[in-house]
Amino acid sequence: MTDVTADKNDPAGSLPSTDNEPDDLMEEKNEENQPAATAEGEGAASDVYRYIKGDLFTSEIFKVEIQNLPKYIGFNDLKKFLNKHGINPHKIKLFSRQMFAFVTFKNQEERDKAMKAVHGMQWKSKVLSVRLAKPKADPILKKRKQEEETEGGPPGAKRAAGCQEVEEDEEEPLNIQIANAVTPLWNVPYEEQLKRKEKEVEGVLQKLTREIGNNNKAMLPWLFVQKEKHNKMCCPLEAIRPSPVQTEYRNKCEFVIGVGADGEDKTVGFRLGKYKGGSCAVVSPSETTHVSSEAKRVVQEFQQFIRTTPYAVYSPETYEGHWRQLTVRTSRIKQTMAIVFFNPQKLPEEELEELKRNLRQYFTEGEGKESCITSLYFVRMGQRTSAGTEDLPCEHVTGEECIHEELLGLKFRISPHSFFQTNTPAAEVLYSAVGEWAQLDQDSTVLDVCCGTGTIGISLAKRVKKVIGIELCQEAVEDAKANAEANGLTNVEFHCGKAEDVFPTVLNAVVSPNITAIVDPPRAGLHSKVILAIRRAEHLKRLVYVACNAKAAMNNFIDLCRAPSNRVRGAPFRPVRAMAVDLFPQTMHCETILLFERVDYSSNTDSQTTET
Structure with missing residues (x-):
């Protein structure tokens, strides 16, 4: 899988309802x-x-x-x-x-x-x-048909949103249901949450240890020693680093627009379940713990606005309707961006222009002014638009074109589609650890792969000779360049393109005694071409891998460590250090950092490369 943009590392933010079931991104x-x-x-x-x-x-x-x-x-x-x-x-x-x-x-x-x-x-x-093969049956209609066959008649009148039947006497309160859906650990003490996540990463490392043994027999003696030292793991797992904030930490949320689970039309919030599970009922985020008060205020004001319009919510079942999604981005310096996703259907252009004027007036002069939106965008979604919205053009309606954030004392510009970690205080913890592990000096060259708006590379730039960033999203690359300039950095450059296309060329052109690659890829991991290029580049001795889903990145880890072959050339790497950082409190997700170092075959003891 190639790089994705927007929330490439975010297990809970790429779709209106991905907070519901983060493991099924792109499956909504x-x-x-x-x-x-x-x-x-x-x-x-x-x-x-x-x-x-x-x-x-x-x-x-x-x-x-x-x-x-x-x-x-x-x-x-x-x-x-x-x-x-x-x-x-x-x-x-x-x-x-x-x-x-x-x-x-x-x-x-x-x-x-x-x-x-x-x-x-x-x-x-x-x-x-x-x-x-036979096509897949539509899950909503399949559920209804089963209900009709079971009950001998049409489904009951209690079905919420036309999609999900609700037995009121058996259901928990909606605030509990939505909390269970989007923040499943909301009622678990935070220390216990951290223990669970650390245990999950420990299991990943134990599996990686087995896989390395299966794919590189030469490492078996080393693995035996490591397993004895580190509880069957190939490297030490350091204590998980907690998020400095556990509530209202998300700086980006994507809300679906639909019929509420309480029967209220034009509700903005999260889905209780997934369409393929037979549900499209929506619940307000007003009582969720991970959404900021600023975002909740925008949702409330926007919901009031759309309820005054004649346009219906978009139905994923029939393709009819207009209002589809609201994305809200906020920053610690009190800037707020709202992105409205709308299906025009066959509305004339002048009607759409009138709608945008009404939106502008509402949020700048009307009741929506209280939400303090500093940047407003309008996006037209066509019939064929499904999970990915990052390629859709954003029409600027009012306010500034970007919002700005401060991180580790640096300033960052964020455009509508650009990736930026969704928990800023925890991102500072993550990036500080990455900088520590990278073992950098003034002769170092850093390759920042899947760099988004350049946050990792820019945060390290003053400590190294050069930073080279690679990112697929052109909008994010423009942000990264502006961010480097805003922070007075002249030793940073950024390249736009798929990592698998750009990285081999960039890597081969680098002449430096100390090259460190830092990769922060999408959930599915790096393309195999990138891994093969890393393996071939013998002058690259150290790699810091930031994984938002360590299980999904397992094949990357294995390919970095597997024995050389006709396909995989160059000395293998070994994992020498690992740690989890909690960027997503109240959920089971976290970021995992792994430090890989190249095996030094010139050493009689086959030891790891040492710090330069």
Whole structure:
């Protein structure tokens, strides 16, 4: 997976309801599972496949099942295998225990090409077979159909938001439900939260230890010693560093707009569940602990505004309606950005311009003025827009074009789509640890991969000779350049592009006795091309890996440490230090820092490289 923008490291912020189930980013009802509003007449609600009959894109039409897969493969293994043979799937759903997978494509040509290429192919002594697969049933309509069959009639009138049936006498209060959904550890003492997260990272390191042994036999003697020292882990795990603040810490929240679980139309907040689970009921964030009071105020004022308009909320079930999402970004210097996502449908341009004028007037002169918005944007979302919103153009409505933040005594500019850690005080803890572990001096060159607005590299720039940042999002790169200039730095440069395309070229051009790479990639980790480039660059001796999901980055860790081969050239790395930093209190998520150092084969003891 290539870099993503916006909230690439944020397990709880890339979608209106990702705070609900962070582990399923990009799964909130992607367009391949979205029903089109095409069925008519009685019985339409029970046609669980009606969405594929419309003229809107859905990859479910171009779906195959690959059978007889090898045992013990993972999602990334299958994706790499398909990519290696020139196959680019739109979506993969792997069932490793049953040794099969569903794979969808963007068109019939790509599907047929894949079927022809893969059917009969041998992979790890298994002969693969491919057949056409049935589309996935729409989860909402499937649930309703089951209810009708069970009850012998149409669903009851208690269904909230037209999507979820609510048995009032069995449900907990909505504030408890939403707390359980978005901050599942809200009622767990903070010390206990930290212990759980540290235990989770310990399990990841123990698994990594086993994987290193399986993929690099030369490291077994070293691993044996490490396991004895560090409770079956390949390196010491330092005490987790807590977040300086445990409540109201999020500086960016994305709120869905829909019908409330309490029946209130045009509600702005979080979903109680996910569409694929049969739910699209929305609950206000007013009593959530992780959302700032500033963001809650914007939500309340915005909700009042949209309830005065004639435009309906967007329905993920029928594709009808307009209001879709509200993103709120705040900073410690009391600046607030609001980004309104709206589906124009077939509204004339002059009507949209009038709506934007009304928004501007409401937040600058009307009742919304109390929310103190300093930057307001309007984004048009089309029918085909699903999980990713980072590529959509933002129309500036009023106020400043950016907000600004202070971090470690430095100033940072943040644009609508730019990535910036969502917990600023905890990010200071994280970046301070990264700087400490990187072992830098005035001769050092730092490669800041997936750098966002440049926060890590800029925070280290005064301690090193040069910082080179790489980032996919052009908007973030412009911010990073402006941030370097605002902080008086002249030894920093930034390159825009996919890390897998830019990094090898940049790395080969660097001539320095002390190169340290710091990588802070998306949740899925770095592209394998980046890992291979790191391995080949023997002059790169040290790597600090910041993982927002250490489990998802496991393949990266393994490739850094595996034995050299025709594919993986260059001496391997070893993990020598690890630590968790809590950026997401009240949830099970945290950042994990791992320090990798190159194995020094010139040493008779096969020891680690030492500090330069």
